[in-house]
Amino acid sequence: MDQPIRLKNNGQISITLNHRAKKETVEVKEFVTEVASPEYELLKEIEQELNTLVGLEEVKRIIKEIYAWIIINQKREQHGLKTGKQVLHMMFKGNPGTGKTTVARLIGKLFHKANILSKGHLVECERADLVGEYIGHTAQKTRDVIKKAIGGILFIDEAYSLGRGGEKDFGKEAIDTLVKHMEDRQHEFILILAGYSREMDGFLALNPGLESRFPIIIEFPDYSVEQLMKIARKMVAEKEYVLSEEAERKLRDHLISVKLQMHGGRFSNGRYIRNVIEKSIRTQAMRLLTENQYSKQDLLTLRATDLVFPKDPTTFSLY
Numbered sequence: 001m002d003q004p005i006r007l008k009n010n011g012q013i014s015i016t017l018n019h020r021a022k023k024e025t026v027e028v029k030e031f032v033t034e035v036a037s038p039e040y041e042l043l044k045e046i047e048q049e050l051n052t053l054v055g056l057e058e059v060k061r062i063i064k065e066i067y068a069w070i071i072i073n074q075k076r077e078q079h080g081l082k083t084g085k086q087v088l089h090m091m092f093k094g095n096p097g098t099g100k101t102t103v104a105r106l107i108g109k110l111f112h113k114a115n116i117l118s119k120g121h122l123v124e125c126e127r128a129d130l131v132g133e134y135i136g137h138t139a140q141k142t143r144d145v146i147k148k149a150i151g152g153i154l155f156i157d158e159a160y161s162l163g164r165g166g167e168k169d170f171g172k173e174a175i176d177t178l179v180k181h182m183e184d185r186q187h188e189f190i191l192i193l194a195g196y197s198r199e200m201d202g203f204l205a206l207n208p209g210l211e212s213r214f215p216i217i218i219e220f221p222d223y224s225v226e227q228l229m230k231i232a233r234k235m236v237a238e239k240e241y242v243l244s245e246e247a248e249r250k251l252r253d254h255l256i257s258v259k260l261q262m263h264g265g266r267f268s269n270g271r272y273i274r275n276v277i278e279k280s281i282r283t284q285a286m287r288l289l290t291e292n293q294y295s296k297q298d299l300l301t302l303r304a305t306d307l308v309f310p311k312d313p314t315t316f317s318l319y
């Protein structure tokens, strides 16, 4: 049988109340009289920040684990114990709109708080920002971008495109420059390569030796319909709007059918939701203006008629 009171390893006390058949567990945080360590406080802060994101449980777990690993390594060092080589360069794999850039930005912020990065800013770039037009130009361009990212995160979107052109392509020069700097200035910035899973795997296969330089590989799965609905509600609330019940229903039905149509295809997830909401806010504005309706409730509410969906959801980001 459970002990009535036991101290959990996270410093919380859990009390189990036995009322005959009914069993309840009450978490009593206030019982902890010991002052929590700053490292633990920061972990709680990191958890709070991460919890603003819908889903992504695996991503959240990995980020907390990396943080714990860094802190423990620092402690081990203080005791003269061996520490693992800490390479924090990462690879993010997933479809568009699955939160890769959002998470990268958050990691920058959190790692800055934890003193792992001196600035924590995010420099986002793609092939065209790195690759030049003549020999030597690419190395220079890439070095300039790295310089901007020092103290923070260098996030390269669609990184597989650097490996597309083969041996003669200047993309290779960009990769070589990146590899050199990610080793030489290992603790000064974090490099994150992002892109579709399949393309990133192909890219790694063509560039053996690259994979071992990215010990942290994170998969960003597509969101479920319910997760997309949560993201929609969150985005709408942030802009001080609400979806009417009917609008919610219409959006959910639409998402179900889009996901059925696209199974395995390239649905742009959170970005699609953002586009739908931005478009519906403009449609609502036009409706209110023509109806001459300006009550607070009217101004707040996005109705089903305000939700306009694209004919082809795969090309939605184009308009």
Ligand SMILES: Nc1ncnc2c1ncn2[C@@H]1O[C@H](COP(=O)(O)OP(=O)(O)O)[C@@H](O)[C@H]1O
Residues within 6 Å of the ligand: 052, 053, 054, 055, 056, 094, 095, 096, 097, 098, 099, 100, 101, 102, 103, 231, 234, 269, 270, 271, 274
């Ligand atoms: N888990 C999430 N919770 C809340 N909003 C999200 C989440 N994932 C993505 N979004 C939103 O969806 C949009 C696209 O996300 P982004 O990070 O740019 O995706 P990616 O970089 O993978 O293309 C952004 O507006 C972002 O705020």
Ligand SMILES: [Mg+2]
Residues within 6 Å of the ligand: 097, 100, 101, 102, 157
């Ligand atoms: Mg992105």
